[in-house]
Amino acid sequence: MPEVTFTQPSGERITVSADVGRSLMKVAVENLVPGIVGECGGDLSCATCHVFVDVPWVAKLPPMTAEEEQMLDVTAEEPTAASRLCCQITLTEDLDGLSLHVPETQR
Amino acid sequence: MTADSDLLIIGGGQAAGELAAALRSRDWGGSIAIVGEEDHVPYTRPPLSKAYLRGEVEAADLYLRRPDFYDRHGIAVSAGVAVADVDLEAQTVTLDDGRVRTWRKLVFATGGRPRRLPDSILRSAPNVHYIRTLADVDRLKAVRTDGASFVVVGGGYVGLEIASVLRSLDAQVTLVEAADRLLGRVTSPVVSEFFRRLHRDRGVDVRVGTAVVEYQYSDAGNVIGAVLSDGSRIAVDQLLVGIGIVPNDELAARAGIDVDGGILVDRFCRTSANDVFAVGDVAKVTDLDGEPPRRLESMPNAVSHARVLADYLSGVEQPAVDPPWFWSDQYDIKLQSAGLVVPDDELVIRGNPDERRFSVLYLCDGVVTAVDAIGSPADYAAARKLIAQRVPVDAGIAADPGRRLLEAALASAGTTD
Ligand SMILES: Cc1cc2nc3c(=O)[nH]c(=O)nc-3n(C[C@H](O)[C@H](O)[C@H](O)COP(=O)(O)OP(=O)(O)OC[C@H]3O[C@@H](n4cnc5c(N)ncnc54)[C@H](O)[C@@H]3O)c2cc1C
Ligand code: FES
Numbered sequence: 001m002p003e004v005t006f007t008q009p010s011g012e013r014i015t016v017s018a019d020v021g022r023s024l025m026k027v028a029v030e031n032l033v034p035g036i037v038g039e040c041g042g043d044l045s046c047a048t049c050h051v052f053v054d055v056p057w058v059a060k061l062p063p064m065t066a067e068e069e070q071m072l073d074v075t076a077e078e079p080t081a082a083s084r085l086c087c088q089i090t091l092t093e094d095l096d097g098l099s100l101h102v103p104e105t106q107r
Numbered sequence: 108m109t110a111d112s113d114l115l116i117i118g119g120g121q122a123a124g125e126l127a128a129a130l131r132s133r134d135w136g137g138s139i140a141i142v143g144e145e146d147h148v149p150y151t152r153p154p155l156s157k158a159y160l161r162g163e164v165e166a167a168d169l170y171l172r173r174p175d176f177y178d179r180h181g182i183a184v185s186a187g188v189a190v191a192d193v194d195l196e197a198q199t200v201t202l203d204d205g206r207v208r209t210w211r212k213l214v215f216a217t218g219g220r221p222r223r224l225p226d227s228i229l230r231s232a233p234n235v236h237y238i239r240t241l242a243d244v245d246r247l248k249a250v251r252t253d254g255a256s257f258v259v260v261g262g263g264y265v266g267l268e269i270a271s272v273l274r275s276l277d278a279q280v281t282l283v284e285a286a287d288r289l290l291g292r293v294t295s296p297v298v299s300e301f302f303r304r305l306h307r308d309r310g311v312d313v314r315v316g317t318a319v320v321e322y323q324y325s326d327a328g329n330v331i332g333a334v335l336s337d338g339s340r341i342a343v344d345q346l347l348v349g350i351g352i353v354p355n356d357e358l359a360a361r362a363g364i365d366v367d368g369g370i371l372v373d374r375f376c377r378t379s380a381n382d383v384f385a386v387g388d389v390a391k392v393t394d395l396d397g398e399p400p401r402r403l404e405s406m407p408n409a410v411s412h413a414r415v416l417a418d419y420l421s422g423v424e425q426p427a428v429d430p431p432w433f434w435s436d437q438y439d440i441k442l443q444s445a446g447l448v449v450p451d452d453e454l455v456i457r458g459n460p461d462e463r464r465f466s467v468l469y470l471c472d473g474v475v476t477a478v479d480a481i482g483s484p485a486d487y488a489a490a491r492k493l494i495a496q497r498v499p500v501d502a503g504i505a506a507d508p509g510r511r512l513l514e515a516a517l518a519s520a521g522t523t524d
Contacts, residue, residue, distance in 0.1 A: 030172050032132040032180070039410050041151050044484065045434045045443050046407070067484050073513070074488035107429065 002096035006033045006051070009104045018091055024100070025049040025087035035102035042087035044068060048106040049087045050075040054099040058082055061089055077103035112140035112183065114420070115200060115210035117190045117358070119143015121151055122387025122409035123216035124171040129417035131180045139182045140210075142202065144189035145240055148174050153406055155244045156268040157436050161275065162248070166241055193362040195380050214416070215359050215370055215378070215385040219352030219404065224260070226322060234329045235346045238265055247347075252276040255344040258333050260319060262289035264435045266349035267302060270311050271437040280311045281341050283333070285318040294448055297467055298479045301460045302437070309438055322346075352404060354389045367391065369402040374426040376416040386412035401447075405433045430477075430494045443487040446477030446494045457486060458508045465508075466490070473499040475516075489513045 001017040006028060008014065018027040028036035028049075037048035044067050053061060061084065064072075068088050072079045086100065114130070116123045119141050127139050127149075143149070150169040158164045167173075177184045185202075192201040199209050221237035229235050236247050247269075257273050259266045262284030270280045284291075288299035289306075306313050314335065323332035323340075330346045356366040365371045365379035369391030376384045387409035391402040411427045418425045432445040440463060448469050458465030466486035469477035474497050478490035489512035493500065501519030505512065 029128070030176055032128065034132060039407055040434070041153065041406070043153070043434060045432070045487075047488070070485035071488055073485060074491050 002091055002093055002098070004091070004095065004098045004100065006036070007099065007101045008034060009102065020091050020093060022091050023087050024051070024089045024091060024098075025085075027091060028086065033102070035106060036086065037106045038087060040087075044071050044085065044088070047071050047074045047085060048076075049085050050077065050079070050103050050106060051084055051086045052080060052082045052101040052103065053084055054101065055082060057095075057098055057100075060094065064088070075103070076105045076107050110198065110209040110211045111138075112208070112210050113137030114139050114212045114214065115208060116141045116214045116216050117193075117200065118216035118218055118355075118387075118389075119145060119147070119149050119184065119186060120216060120218045120387065120409070121149060121171065121406055122218070122413050123214075124149025125410050125413035126214060126216065126386060126416060127177070127182045128172060128180075129413050130420065131182070133417055133421040135417065135421055137211075140208065141177075141182060141184045142188060142190050142200070142208070143184070143186055144203075145242070146187045147241060148172070148177065148184055148186060150241065151406065152239070155241065156238060156265050156272070159241075160244055160248065160269065160272045169241070190358060193358055195362050195364075195383065212382045212384070212420070214376075215356075215364075215383070215389055216387050216409075217355035217358065218388045219354045221348065222351045222353050224348055224350070229322060229330065229346075229348075232324070232328055232330050232346070234344065235348065237348050238269060239352070247345075250345055252278040254279065256281070256342050257345050257347060258283065258319075258341055258343045259347045259349065261349035261351070262286070262313075262315065263292075263349055263351065264290070264433075266347065267306065267437055268435060269347060269349065270306060271309065274306075274309050274311055275438070282306065282311055282313050283317050283319055283335060284313075284315045287316040289313070289315060294444070294479055295452075295454055295467055295469070297454065297456060297460065298442075298481075301465075301481065304460075305437065305440060305463075352388065354391075354402060356389055359383075359385065359389075367400075371400070374415070375419045375424060376412055377419075384416055386416055403431055405431065407432050428495070430491065432491065440481060441484075443480045443484065444478060445487065445491045446475075448477045448479075452476060453502060455502050455506045457506055457512070458483060466512075468500075468505060470500070470502060473502075475500055475505075486512050489516070 003017045005015045016031040025038040039048045040046035189203045190200045191203040256279045259282045318336045319333045321334040325331045354369040359370045360366045370385035373394045393400040430446045435442045452469035455468040464482040466480040466483045475493040480487035500516045504515045504519045
């Protein structure tokens with residue numbers, strides 16, 4: 001099972017392992033990772049699953065759709081080039097070790 | 108005496124599941140019990156009329172959290188059992204199997220049930236469907252669709268979504284709406300007309316301003332025909348009814364809690380009784396600034412109530428601030444809405460409905476109060492910000508689809524300085 005680390009704004013690191021095929025938003029929510037809300041359940045309608053991807057990983061993720069890019073406009077915290085909506089990222093073996101930062105606020 | 112649970116949640120739907128999880132994510136230390144009458148851990152309903160009906164996802168994918176989540180986090184879920192009675196004084200509930208449970212705090216998350224057609228025979232007709240639960244949709248999925256004649260009564264979101272899935276499964280669909288337009292209670296005529304044309308173009312026989320005046324039955328008690336107010340008769344293989352829901356507030360009313368078309372709560376989800384709360388579709392919020400009390404039927408509303416109450420129980424008084432929002436998927440079209448549409452709002456249309464990409468902004472005194480965005484997530488995203496921040500915009504500038512909406516809003520703010 002691949003492992004993913006969510007680093008909190010406080011610096012606390014939460015590492016979880018999860019089944020391949022689940023979205024990172026679901027993985028976070030199921031493990032009560034603070035700061036990932038996922039209010040729309042992954043429908044690209046809420047932007048409350050915003051994460052900053054650690055730079056070495058940015059290029060390894062599947063590209064964004066136009067819809068995801070547009071929804072990033074509505075995140076509570078200013079998006080950066082490393083921003084993604086984690087409901088759009090499906091966990092694969094290749095993502096073992098993925099490192100993400102959770103924003104200060106989602107709303 | 109120690110209570111069986113510090114917090115007992117009646118109902119095991121979206122609001123119940125989100126509340127339990129939100130309390131645990133806030134390190135709320137008390138014991139939590141969920142009693143829900145459906146045979147499932149809490150699951151999310153929106154895909155029922157979309158991906159689940161299309162057969163693209165399985166029941167387990169609808170679960171908000173996996174079944175083992177509840178054990179791991181000390182949440183006792185009793186599924187398949189209903190609360191039959193509530194005694195506020197004794198702080199107990201009686202389950203429909205006769206067991207009695209004690210609690211310190213009680214939450215009604217009982218949601219709603221489909222509004223039924225008045226005809227008593229229709230209740231027992233085997234080919235009449237009401238769509239609220241996984242079990243309802245499983246029953247519908249077991250029915251043969253290709254070439255079969257489905258009549259959908261009611262042109263709200265659920266009816267329209269189901270009509271779109273049925274069409275993609277090659278069913279013949281007639282949709283009958285008594286009001287003079289689709290989605291009449293929740294949107295403007297432009298958006299209603301867009302959806303009427305969309306469904307008509309995909310082969311749904313849409314009849315607005317038309318009611319069923321008579322149902323015809325086979326000897327076995329199936330509905331086989333519907334006679335409409337325009338005099339026509341439609342053959343029926345399956346009848347689907349989507350005419351709204353009735354809040355499950357009777358249990359609370361019997362216990363002596365104030366209800367009026369929903370359980371009355373304040374902005375922290377507190378009912379008229381001490382230590383008793385209500386969240387989600389059943390809760391009617393009364394203390395909105397200057398606005399009439401309202402009950403919303405949406406998943407974001409259920410999630411938002413859960414969060415507000417979890418905060419409150421954890422000692423943080425943080426009422427909801429976001430405008431209400433909603434989405435719907437029909438065919439390959441996504442509608443995203445935020446805010447509440449009021450009939451005399453000024454309308455600003457951006458883009459072209461013929462291209463299936465446009466948005467409607469609703470302005471009240473120059474301030475954006477609501478949006479319906481079709482295939483336009485950028486407008487939806489921008490409008491949500493404008494609604495929350497109550498930014499005045501110039502209707503003429505905002506209507507220009509060549510400008511990004513946020514830029515247009517800033518430009519209008521500049522001109523009004
Ligand atoms: C087909 C369909 C599609 C939808 N699509 C969307 C959408 O696209 N977007 C959106 O925002 N919303 C959508 N909704 C609405 C959304 O699902 C509801 O707003 C949400 O489920 C409300 O959650 P709730 O927990 O308040 O109520 P419910 O989900 O109704 O849950 C209440 C639960 O309580 C149980 N219960 C009731 N009384 C008792 C009792 N006495 N004892 C024990 N259990 C009891 C009920 O059986 C039920 O399981 C849709 C709804 C349906 C039916
Ligand atoms: S969960 Fe709503 S956009 Fe990702």
